[in-house]
Amino acid sequence: MKASTGSTSGRVLTMDELAAVIARDIAEGSYVNLGIGQPTKIADHLTPEQGVVLHTENGMLGMGRKAEERLGDVIDADLTNAGKVPVVETPGCSYFHHADSFAMMRGGHLDVCVLGAFQVSRTGDLANWSTGRPGDIPAVGGAMDLAIGAKDVFVMMTLFAKDGSPKLVEACTMPLTGVGCVSRVYSDHGVFDLTPEGVGIRETYGVDEFELRRRLGLDG
């Protein structure tokens, strides 16, 4: 089992604080895709000095922040992020069609992709597209492409579901989005590296490593 490289902070992080942690960990000059939902918060914490370039799978590199809109403003419906929210350009941005955009992801050219998750297994399997409840209308979007779409796939999530059960699990029970694709999990309780040797704890928040291992059922 890999030794912890992190430290213990005083309390569990908010999702916004967690977004700041992830932003800090993204290397200068990286090309990054931030999945819909919580991961979009990360953009607010990236500094101009980092020079991180955001990819949106609907065909753009160099995506900027959400468009500032006031009541009655004309919206540019031709420029949105993957969540269909209007955004702005950054200098040096470029546009391309959907096949080229997903070739960019599938071909492993992005440095980092950050996704939300329902469950992640210790070996990096990801479940984030369907709860598997009967009657749900299936809808995958770009989730399966994103799951394999970067050199590093990070997950950002709360570590425990509302019923208290861990979301970092031995094996996913929900339908998979990708197999062995997640390399790191950022959660409100701590940060985990998923390696071939097992789960390494990088940092813990509001809980010590021993307690965290116990609650997750991790050995050692």
Added chain:
Amino acid sequence: MKASTGSTSGRVLTMDELAAVIARDIAEGSYVNLGIGQPTKIADHLTPEQGVVLHTENGMLGMGRKAEERLGDVIDADLTNAGKVPVVETPGCSYFHHADSFAMMRGGHLDVCVLGAFQVSRTGDLANWSTGRPGDIPAVGGAMDLAIGAKDVFVMMTLFAKDGSPKLVEACTMPLTGVGCVSRVYSDHGVFDLTPEGVGIRETYGVDEFELRRRLGLDG
């Protein structure tokens, strides 16, 4: 056997006259690729009224004529045809990269492609890239892509080799470029439709149909 739809003219055609015949047969508004060698002559016989758009596999639609160059002129080495000869633009032209250019061919979007040939079989097999002589350096270029790269693939060739042997044959003896891909053969002695029912003679030049069938060994 399909009945002849053509007529007999007085004499065998020159390659330039044959180019004019092919140009006449290309439908208005067609997208066309003219192979290196004899087929390039066809461009000189296309009329502006035909509105034929030429494709060159090195990444351009709307290729114009050869650049007029005088001694000492600066050549635009960035704008050439597939034979690497400088050409000019036509209004409405567009550029694209090699994968897109060959996708356009392979996907069957061109109306007509005209190629030279060493041999064509009665079922449309084409041999035009290698004589198969030992010691020759193999070089295929775009020949195999062109062979399958249009709705109609025409061949333009002399009907007989220098030794008098027919080049429209029962089965090609030279290495193939494509299988069953040629739909029509334009030759100095006549024009042939290659159909599932057999070889149909559309026109003959300087020889009557009976004689032509005899020399080609075609059944009546």
Added chain:
Amino acid sequence: MSRAQLLDSADEAVTGIEDGSTILIGGFGLAGMPFDLIDALIRQGATDLTVVANNAGNGEVGLAALLQAGRVRKVLCSFPRQVDSYVFDELYRAGRIELEVVPQGNLAERMRAAGAGIGAFFCPTGVGTPLAEGKETRTIEGRDYVLEYPIKGDYALVSAYRADAMGNLVYRRTARNFGPVMATAATTTIVQVGEVVPIGALDPEAIVTPSIYVDRIVQVEARHYTVEGAR
């Protein structure tokens, strides 16, 4: 394909679409959605359609209106379920429409394959997931792939920014999305544009869809969206 036709109305542009056709419909949400062509298709009346699109319609306009009119037998898309996809949701729950969910990149790549003459391709997306169940898989150089087949359309309905009179197209910003790929993947590609410009007015280096892929063009009024009070 021979030279593109420039038509006076969206109704003329959609003539001849047969019942049972497969229609590729561009757009990602509102961006690049060919509203005028879809409205004309509803008036035209073709039914029993298979629609390939990224989503399954928003509100009661565009693709949602086509679904609501009962013209669609089956939808292939990546993401039918949206906050305002209630038209599709109801039809689906009532068993009145078939759904094939395709990962977004596979949707794009399968249409690209159709346009590029590729017979099938081994794709890493979706391996080991329910969407790959029953599909042929293969390990190549240590990585697992699923075999995916082309998606070809009888018609593509695409919205672009500008066309020249030959049919060359440019798009605007992320409204480009599926348009260029769909234009290559359909037997007949029908395009609505905000403006038709003279031949030669578009920069040949910046043309995204070469004219060869375009069969019919119609110029339509641009749509504008303003920020509403209740978003």
Added chain:
Amino acid sequence: MSRAQLLDSADEAVTGIEDGSTILIGGFGLAGMPFDLIDALIRQGATDLTVVANNAGNGEVGLAALLQAGRVRKVLCSFPRQVDSYVFDELYRAGRIELEVVPQGNLAERMRAAGAGIGAFFCPTGVGTPLAEGKETRTIEGRDYVLEYPIKGDYALVSAYRADAMGNLVYRRTARNFGPVMATAATTTIVQVGEVVPIGALDPEAIVTPSIYVDRIVQVEARHYTVEGAR
């Protein structure tokens, strides 16, 4: 890939290329040939190279000079034999260089597959010909296909028209050819350009190679060709 580096010389741009590397070299004849990078590579000294290019060099410049310097073990190309490819011809006949002939479209599509994460694809080109011998074939919907695998490079040497300081590229006319595809298919993409412009100076709609594919850029003097007396 992280942000592209802007380098002062072609020599700096080719540092680190290892013996035994696979190098994708752009160009179709002279158009788009990265002469300065090739000359720098010759000075750099890497040997035992596998080169992927459309041709096998013209005269004694560019790729031909690299071959002449004895640095290339194997060439994958579509058309080695040209009127002025005597350097390659001699090496080949002397058994001093390996050759794999690939149909031009397959060369492009196989590199596209490498860049796009496609494991292999069924291609109709070359079916039933000597170049498909020994390859897996399959009939899909009544048409025959050959299974083709990606061609990936360790390095790509590409010539483009302009770059911005981030690495976005535009090309000029048919000099575009293999450049955009090779840029996607190599681990490290090295680009020579005629001009480096400020970030934001290139039209985002007209960028052909997005910056993500570019690792190193060097600005070089434009080459001019004039009509010679003896052509």
